[in-house]
Amino acid sequence: MAAENISVIKVRNILMVTVPPDPDDETISALQEQVLRAMERYEAKGLVLDISTVEALDSFFARTVAETAQMVALMGGRTVIAGMRPSVAVTATQFGLTLGNALTALDMDRALDMLDEMRRERG
Amino acid sequence: MKDQDKKKEQLLHKLEGSETEHKGTRETGAKLLQSEEILRMLIDGAKDYGIITLDPDGRVLTWNPGAERIKGYRAEEIIGQHFSRFYPREDIEQGKPERELKTAAAEGRFEDEGWRVRKDGSKFWANVIFSPLRDAQARLVGFSKITRDLTERYQAEEELKKHRDHLEELVKERTAELRAASLYSRSLIEASLDPLVTIGRDGKITDANAATGKATGIPRERLIGDDFANYFTEPEKAREGYNRAFTEGSVRDYPLTLKHVSGSTTHVLCNTSVYEDEAGEVKGVFAAARDVTEQKRTTEVIQRQAQEILEISTPVLQVWEGVLVAPLIGTLDSQRTQRFMERLLERIVETNSAVALVDITGVPTIDTQTAQHLIDTISAVRLLGAQVILTGVRPAIAQSLVHLGIDLSGITTRPSLAAGLQVAIDALGLQLIAGKKSSGREA
Numbered sequence: 001m002a003a004e005n006i007s008v009i010k011v012r013n014i015l016m017v018t019v020p021p022d023p024d025d026e027t028i029s030a031l032q033e034q035v036l037r038a039m040e041r042y043e044a045k046g047l048v049l050d051i052s053t054v055e056a057l058d059s060f061f062a063r064t065v066a067e068t069a070q071m072v073a074l075m076g077g078r079t080v081i082a083g084m085r086p087s088v089a090v091t092a093t094q095f096g097l098t099l100g101n102a103l104t105a106l107d108m109d110r111a112l113d114m115l116d117e118m119r120r121e122r123g
Numbered sequence: 124m125k126d127q128d129k130k131k132e133q134l135l136h137k138l139e140g141s142e143t144e145h146k147g148t149r150e151t152g153a154k155l156l157q158s159e160e161i162l163r164m165l166i167d168g169a170k171d172y173g174i175i176t177l178d179p180d181g182r183v184l185t186w187n188p189g190a191e192r193i194k195g196y197r198a199e200e201i202i203g204q205h206f207s208r209f210y211p212r213e214d215i216e217q218g219k220p221e222r223e224l225k226t227a228a229a230e231g232r233f234e235d236e237g238w239r240v241r242k243d244g245s246k247f248w249a250n251v252i253f254s255p256l257r258d259a260q261a262r263l264v265g266f267s268k269i270t271r272d273l274t275e276r277y278q279a280e281e282e283l284k285k286h287r288d289h290l291e292e293l294v295k296e297r298t299a300e301l302r303a304a305s306l307y308s309r310s311l312i313e314a315s316l317d318p319l320v321t322i323g324r325d326g327k328i329t330d331a332n333a334a335t336g337k338a339t340g341i342p343r344e345r346l347i348g349d350d351f352a353n354y355f356t357e358p359e360k361a362r363e364g365y366n367r368a369f370t371e372g373s374v375r376d377y378p379l380t381l382k383h384v385s386g387s388t389t390h391v392l393c394n395t396s397v398y399e400d401e402a403g404e405v406k407g408v409f410a411a412a413r414d415v416t417e418q419k420r421t422t423e424v425i426q427r428q429a430q431e432i433l434e435i436s437t438p439v440l441q442v443w444e445g446v447l448v449a450p451l452i453g454t455l456d457s458q459r460t461q462r463f464m465e466r467l468l469e470r471i472v473e474t475n476s477a478v479a480l481v482d483i484t485g486v487p488t489i490d491t492q493t494a495q496h497l498i499d500t501i502s503a504v505r506l507l508g509a510q511v512i513l514t515g516v517r518p519a520i521a522q523s524l525v526h527l528g529i530d531l532s533g534i535t536t537r538p539s540l541a542a543g544l545q546v547a548i549d550a551l552g553l554q555l556i557a558g559k560k561s562s563g564r565e566a
Binding site: 087 | 502
């Protein structure tokens with residue numbers, strides 16, 4: 001069931017994933033699996049995780065996202081987390097949850113801009 | 124006593140009868156002798172009765188062993204003596220012995236109970252019956268006197284009386300004590316400014332004090348027997364509190380609103396506990412209601428004002444498209460930080476701003492806690508994908524941050540808002556160039 005909820009979309013060389021509203025641990029693990037497989041298959045340069053529908057963030061979710069960002073980096077891509085809700089950000093801060101070296105963006109547009117920017121800088 | 128009299132009368136009657144029947148015969152004398160002998164035996168045998176005869180003046184004519192036993196005189200000592208020596212001095216002075224004889228002579232009988240004196244001077248409580256003795260011509264020839272020693276009975280009665288009096292005294296004292304104690308407790312209950320009520324298991328008021336009458340506007344007599352829940356604006360909630368008192372034993376500070384007949388209301392906090400009878404069985408609940416209307420109003424005002432202060436003290440302004448400025452004024456506590464953080468994050472999302480300038484020029488001092496609050500806020504903003512520039516870091520603030528060992532190295536800081544704005548514009552410039560295609564705006 002978990003896997004069906006997730007669709008990894010590839011636009012040009014960037015992967016885009018919308019995280020379902022209330023993801024369970026299984027879904028999150030499945031998400032990581034699918035993203036990494038897509039990275040391998042498309043040799044993508046970036047990943048945008050849209051979490052604008054997510055209403056609550058737990059430690060497992062935060063850790064998995066941070067790990068995924070690290071794994072994506074090892075496979076040559078940058079990760080941007082986009083659209084975190086203010087309430088989620090507040091809770092995450094209160095519980096001291098961090099997203100590792102994943103970047104954040106206000107929305108999908110800005111996330112894509114950031115990835116473009118970085119590619120250009122790198123040449 | 125009366126039986127004795129009767130027996131004697133019967134004997135005398137028999138004596139007279141036999142006299143009439145056998146008049147003039149030889150046997151008569153013998154029979155008479157026999158009767159007198161029987162009578163003598165009877166009188167001598169009556170050990171508990173002093174049976175004596177007196178002459179018309181009161182001198183002792185005959186004396187029986189009973190009289191000797193009771194009074195201590197032997198027959199030969201007392202015969203011929205006046206009977207008044209059996210009386211205490213004060214009775215003699217008052218002429219009691221003579222009076223008794225006179226009454227007996229006049230009325231045919233006299234009975235008395237009182238103190239009499241023995242030979243040894245000791246007193247005994249006596250029952251005395253005088254009867255006049257008359258001859259065939261009805262002339263007074265003397266008196267019969269029957270005496271019983273009732274000292275023991277008298278003493279027992281006296282003792283009993285004393286006990287009874289003592290008991291009555293005790294009961295009186297105890298009643299007075301109880302009344303005083305009850306009055307005291309009642310006066311305390313009535314003196315209470317808080318409405319106090321007791322409620323039975325059926326939910327009916329069993330007692331209420333004056334303050335309750337005042338709070339409801341209904342006299343005590345009408346409150347008693349009525350359902351207590353009727354006097355609250357939320358009867359269901361009142362009943363719930365009442366039931367909780369039964370299950371938990373007591374309930375503290377249960378907020379309710381009392382209704383007054385005039386329609387006005389009183390906010391109260393109820394302290395409720397069950398009370399038991401002597402056998403330990405729960406009889407109902409005792410409830411004390413504290414009027415907190417004033418406190419509640421004050422608290423509401425304070426809360427509203429605090430809210431207003433929170434609102435006005437953390438304005439988040441948009442100074443340019445994509446740039447917010449939040450000037451912080453006053454001390455940051457955790458509650459304020461929380462609200463500030465929420466507001467800033469909301470505004471960032473609303474205005475889609477990538478840069479937020481948080482100005483701390485108006486923050487008087489900074490301590491570890493305040494710094495931590497700021498760091499939390501900045502972390503939260505970063506999670507959203509925006510950037511915070513901390514401005515207004517005056518020399519004094521910079522010093523204390525370093526002295527406190529607070530690491531803000533990952534945060535862009537500037538001494539003034541103007542300098543911070545410059546950073547924002549630079550950042551914006553980069554973004555504007557990058558966003559030229561989508562927004563079409565010129566930098």
